[in-house]
Amino acid sequence: MKIALACDHGGLNLKSAIKKHLEKLGHEVVDFGTNTSDSVDYPDFSEKAANSVAEGQTECGILVCGTGIGIGIAANKVKGIRCATVGDTFSARMTKAHNNANMIALGERVTGIGLGLDIVDAYLNSSFEGGRHQNRVDKITAIENKNL
Numbered sequence: 001m002k003i004a005l006a007c008d009h010g011g012l013n014l015k016s017a018i019k020k021h022l023e024k025l026g027h028e029v030v031d032f033g034t035n036t037s038d039s040v041d042y043p044d045f046s047e048k049a050a051n052s053v054a055e056g057q058t059e060c061g062i063l064v065c066g067t068g069i070g071i072g073i074a075a076n077k078v079k080g081i082r083c084a085t086v087g088d089t090f091s092a093r094m095t096k097a098h099n100n101a102n103m104i105a106l107g108e109r110v111t112g113i114g115l116g117l118d119i120v121d122a123y124l125n126s127s128f129e130g131g132r133h134q135n136r137v138d139k140i141t142a143i144e145n146k147n148l
């Protein structure tokens with residue numbers, strides 16, 4: 001898969017580990033930064049990765065900041081993005097299966113590298129179930145179309 005990655009300074013170590021992990025699995029990674037530990041503003045990096053997913057340049061995206069919250073909120077402001085902040089493998093699986101999330105966000109200050117990589121695998125190895133969940137995702141899109 002072609003996967004977008006982005007982080008702020010609070011998520012750099014986990015993003016680097018995820019990048020290495022994905023490349024080892026044979027995925028193509030598009031890294032939107034940041035790539036230093038200098039303090040930056042997470043919306044700047046989140047927006048770039050989210051746009052690449054929304055425009056179809058990448059198939060999905062993985063974001064990391066200190067908590068996974070700010071960078072995920074920012075991504076959800078881009079039309080067409082459904083980004084879930086996840087800290088466990090069950091939620092990672094379910095957000096693909098039920099919400100058809102096209103991005104996930106993780107918090108490096110919350111989640112260790114081992115669990116973080118398991119969360120990424122759980123998300124990538126799951127599939128959207130469609131059916132009644134499609135109807136609900138369509139309703140999310142309708143809210144977006146009305147309000148964004």
Ligand code: RB5
Pocket residue numbers: 008009010011042065066067068069070071
């Ligand atoms: C940066 O200090 C921190 O606020 C950021 O990484 C993130 O946790 C925000 O939600």
